[in-house]
Structures are given as C-alpha cells and as structure tokens.
Amino acid sequence: MSRLDVRKTYKLYIGGKFPRSESGRSYEVVSATGEFLANAAMGSRKDVRDAVVAARAALPGWSGATAYNRGQVLYRVAEVLEGRRAQFVDEVAASEGLTARAAGAVVDAAIDRVVWYSGWTDKIAQVLGNLNPVAGPFFNVSAPEPTGVVGVLAPQASSLLGLVSVVAPVIASGNTAVVVSSAARPLPAVTFSEVLATSDVPGGVVNIVTAQTAEVATWLAAHRDVNAIDLTGVAGAEGVDWAALEAEAAGNLKRVYRPALADGAPVEPDWNADPGLGRIRAFVETKTVWHPKGL
C-alpha cells in the first residue's frame, strides 16, 4: 500500500509567523498546465495592514543592525535556499511550467542573486556615500540610510528569481518589506518565507502576503505608514492600473519604483540581466551630517 503524502498548508508570513488570512479566504493555485497544486491563503486589506505594522515594528532593529550582520543573515538565506533546492525546483517547475533542468537554473540564479546582495550590505554606504569638501571649517558627510517600510508588488511571472531580485535589494540596506506575492504563482513565495523564518531574518523584516494583486495593491500604495513602493508586480497583474497606484502613493509622497515599460505597457524585466545598483539606490535616503571643525 502506498503512503499518503502529507501536504503543506500555504499560509501568509507576517511578523515572523504563519497566519491564515484574517478573512478566512483561500484560493486555488494551479500549475502552468492547469492542475491543482494547493489552496493558498487569500490575503486581505487587513492582512496587508497587519503586515505593515509588523514591518514598522521590525524596522528599528533591522535598520540598526550592523551592515555586516545583515550581510551574514542574507548569506544564511542563500544557504538555506540551497538546502531546499530540490523543493524549489519542483515548485518553480510546476508554477512556471518549466522543465526540471530549466527550473534548476532559475533556482541557482535565485540563490546566487541572494549571495550577490548579501555581499552588498556593507558596501552600499561606501559606494553611495562620501565626504563633501564644503567651503568652510566643517566636517560634512553624506551616507545612505534605509527609506523605511517598503511595499513590494512582486513579479507575477518569475515566482522565485524575480521575487528574490526585488526583496533582497530592499532589505540589504536595512529597509523592511511588505511583499505581495505573484497572484497566480504564490507557492515559491510561501516556501521562501519558510526559508526566511529559518535564516535568522528577524520576524517582520520581510512579510509576504499571497493575494490578488488588484485587491490589495491599492491599500498598500495608499498606506500612510509605508515609505516607498515597488510597482514591478503590476506587469501581468490583472485589473491593476499602475498610474492609479502611483497617484495613491503621492498621498504621503512615497518613493515609487516604476515598472519596466514596453510600448508604454508594464512588462517584467529580464531577471537574468545584471541587476545593477538601481534597486538599492531607489530605497535609500541620503543623510548629510555637518559638524564644525575647531579647537
């Protein structure tokens, strides 16, 4: 007699815990070929708001951690990802309709991407900051600091490589994140949250809400306690008007990372391209400190 397998319940990840949606809702997630994969929690406005509270609470600790420490933690994420490689290969293959070989390449790239960003944490201030030679007897230094709580609409198509490519640059500099996962391909994101939970990433630093993007994105864009929003995930999201989201974001002058565009329409970037510094730069604030020099 064959053994009945134990299925996983795919839940939200908020404040380091794995709650179901407060709404009690879930939705069917199917594979690229239409087969049932799982019931994922369908996050609500309230879940997003809870995630913002968790992200705000985690901010002082994470932004105040040493850059070296953040690098260590991110590297640990890569280690744990590597340890779960087989699981991710299966989930990415099912979600994105890839062969095992192609999915393997995606997972490898995702792991390497996290390693790349883990090495950035203690270089950001050196590359983006500097002394300023002001015309007077003053010490004057400019350095980047995290913007704060960042809302991230994760890419719809690239369920793991795209996800880590938008989350890692946000948290590398010390921001905390509220991530809305790919609506149709949320399973790798949920498994990634298990990686985060077992990688010394403090609870609340990354919060992942599986949801219908169109339903919750507006609340995230309009939330007054969110400092910035990454709109990458509007590409391919049904019923999402990114102009309206950007307009909502103006309510408290959020920093906005706009989607890539082709012929004026949002498209998902090529996640295999050199990520560059753009995403790190977009979510830092330059602070300049002056002090007189004298005897």
Added chain:
Amino acid sequence: MPKFEYAPAPESRAIVTIEKSYGLFIDGAFTRPKATFPTVNPADETVLAEVSQAGPKDVDKAVAAARRAYEGVWGRMSGAERGKYLFRIARILQERAREFAVLETLDNGKPIKETRDVDVPVAAAHFFYHAGWADKLEYAGLSASGADVPRPHGVVGQVIPWNFPLLMLAWKIAPALATGNTVVLKPAETTPLSALLFAEVCQQAELPAGVVNIITGDGRTGQALVEHPDVDKIAFTGSTDVGKAIARSIAGTSKKATLELGGKAANIVFDDAPLDQAVEGIVNGIFFNQGQVCCAGSRLLVQENVHDQVVAKLKRRLGTLRVGDPMDKNSDLGAINSRAQLDRITSLVEAGVAEGAERWSPECTLPTKGYWFPPTVLTGVSQTHRVATEEIFGPVLSVLTFRTPQEAVAKANNSAYGLSAGVWTEKGSRILWMADQLKAGVVWANTFNRFDPTSPFGGYKESGYGREGGRHGLEAYVTTAPSTLTGAAR
C-alpha cells in the same frame, strides 16, 4: 545690557536698473511684455516692475525652444564646452554680485547682508561646482552597472519658491545644464526679478538660445509647465501640498521628479551644550531669512533642566536683533515676502496662542508700510499644537522640552516632514547617535543652516524626494540605465 545705536547704513539701489516691465525669456530673447502683473517691494509695498503672466501658449513656446536647444545644440555639446559656459555664468554672477544682491533684497525683502553674503555668492558657487562636473559625469558613480555613461533626461521644467529666488534658481539650473539638460524655469510669482536678470546673464555668457528659458507667472503657469507633455523631468521646490499634486499629476507617465518640500525641523539643545553658541544657532536657525526657510529650526527642543536658562538667554539675544529696512547693512531681519505670507504667519501664531502657547517678542518698532512680523518665541508649546506640527515659514520659534535623548528623538521624528534637524551637545558619541536616529536629510550638529554646493540637500518622508547639490544631486538629472527594461525610481 546697553543697546548700541547704529547710524543708518543703506546700500544704494542705484547700482541696479529695473525695467518698467518685463517680457518672458524664451529662446534667447525677451518677448514683448503682456498680461502683466506687478511685483512689489515687500518692505514698503512700492511697485518695482510689471512682469508678464505666461499662458499655456507661452509655456508651449518655451518648452519647444528648450527641446530644440536640447536636440540641436546642448544635448550634443561636449561636457567640456558645457562646463565652460557654466564657468562663464559663475564669473558673471560674481562680477554682478552687488547688482543681484540689491535686486534680490528689493524684490524679496530679505536683509542686504544676507543676499550679499549668502544668496549671491552661494549661487555663484553652485555654478562653479557644477561647471566642473559637466565633463566628469562618468566619474560620478551614477551608473547603474558597468560603464554606462549617464545621459540627460532632455527638457526639465523647474518651479522655484520666493524665499531664495536666485539661489534656488542656481540649485536648479546649474546641475541641469551641467548634465546636458535644457531648462524652462518659472520663478515665484512674488520674486521674479533676479531670474529675469539672470536671463541677461545667460545672454552675456552667449549661452545658446533656448538652453535656459525663464517664464514668469503664478501657479497656473507652474501647473502648465509641470503638466506639459514634452517636459521630461520636473524639479520643484515649494509646499508639500503642491508637491503632492505634482506627484499625482505625473503618476503613470515616464516623467521624473525631484521635490524639495516643507519642513518642521527640530533644533535639539542638550544641557551640556555650550549654551551661548547654541543660542546663536537657535537664532540663526529660525530667524535667518525671517524664518522663511524650509529647513528652518522652527521647533526648539530644549532639555528640561536648561529650558529657563536657554529661553532667558534667547530673549536677551533677540533684544539685540535689528529688524528694519532690508537695504540697511545693519539689519538682521527684513520684511516678510508678501501680504499672503504675513497673514499666514499671523493666523498660525494666533492659533498657537489660542491653543495655550505663550507668545513673546522683543520690543521693536516695525515700519508702518510693508509686510512685517517681529521675531517671536512661543513657549509652553506641546506636540499637538498646530505651531508644533505645521510649517509656519516665518520668524516664529516654538519651544518644547524633553528629558532624555530617546524622548528628544521621538519628538523630533514626530513629524510628517523630515528635511533637517539640529543637535547641540558637547558629547561626540551622542552627536553621532542622534545623527543616526534623526529621520532628516540634513543634520546640523553644533551648527545650523549651513549650505554648500558640494553638500547634498533634501528630505525624508513628506519633505520630498531627491537631493540637490553634491554628487548625489547629479543623480536627479541623468538616466543611468535603460529604465524601460529594468523599471526605475521615479
């Protein structure tokens, strides 16, 4: 304390020629004045000149001229040549410094010693600084990756406020031109004259026509410029409300924006600070430019055990400030820029008193004509008072207290704004800890209101986004990656 008497020391206004009326500066030449409105001297309410209200068609013409100049000349010119034009402009500003200082004081109402010692020389310094960048942009570390050469956006629409008319012009135009953009700039409705004189400087420097266009007018002109479809980037300094409206209006477009908006800076004085120096810093923080400064230290947070001492010293010092004729070289405070601003200051101070703050001003005789407000201290202010949360933009200091550094940080950061902050203490480790904790783009420790072209300026939160000045300020005027392929910050 004896009060020294000063003989009048008026600067001569003969050095500057003000035309009766001005047109718009478009494509290298002035248009014929039309639909004019007056610009007045806020110190005595006399009309200085008539300037033109630019309508939508004028905005079209200015943007078209800037586009032609970008595509035909400026965008193709080598960085070295662009830089030489900027050096020329810097030199002419220095040569004509006295003229600019007098004109600025007449149009703005600020004391001549400030225009002479700050506004004009720092404006020239901005052109010098950015002139040198023009052919060195690939060294500025702006590339997203690899060795992409930063590219200009194209046509930049710039809207500036009335508090530092020439200096804000320099902050806007110098980096835009250095990076290869062309400009349409709208000065504030109440202070257009120094920008119009700057247009003359562009002519003297033989800057190619259309590289800089100056259009005057009120908010409608600014809105038409911001919403113009052929403008690639907006640079705005002004109120947070207008900044939000701009952010909304460019939503869903490929227009870029930098916004330098309001502030409500905390100036934090610890009990170990050198109090006499701190008092000078408090005075400079809030009474420089009549407090009409977005980064003004308008909230004094003083440690409770030295509150009485600091307030007493402050009042004694304010008794020696000289308020009066801005053209007098001895004046410390001049006029408020406009009737509207005076009304706003007056009503906010009245609201503060109604909410329970105690109002104090030194004895001073204010001129009977013009827009004047005495230096004012509000004590007994609590965090929820409007005078502790709203930007007054006038010579009004709200005094609050704290007991611990943690409380000082919590109160300082308890603001929708995050432009600047001040810290006064002799303890170095505490300065650095405070500087880390304060959510402000500029932190002045044991000093206040210092500005330099090499030093980035700009805020957190609702004080806007982007930086001006320094290497960081260049970022706002270039694209460094094919953003259509990767997405990009706004």
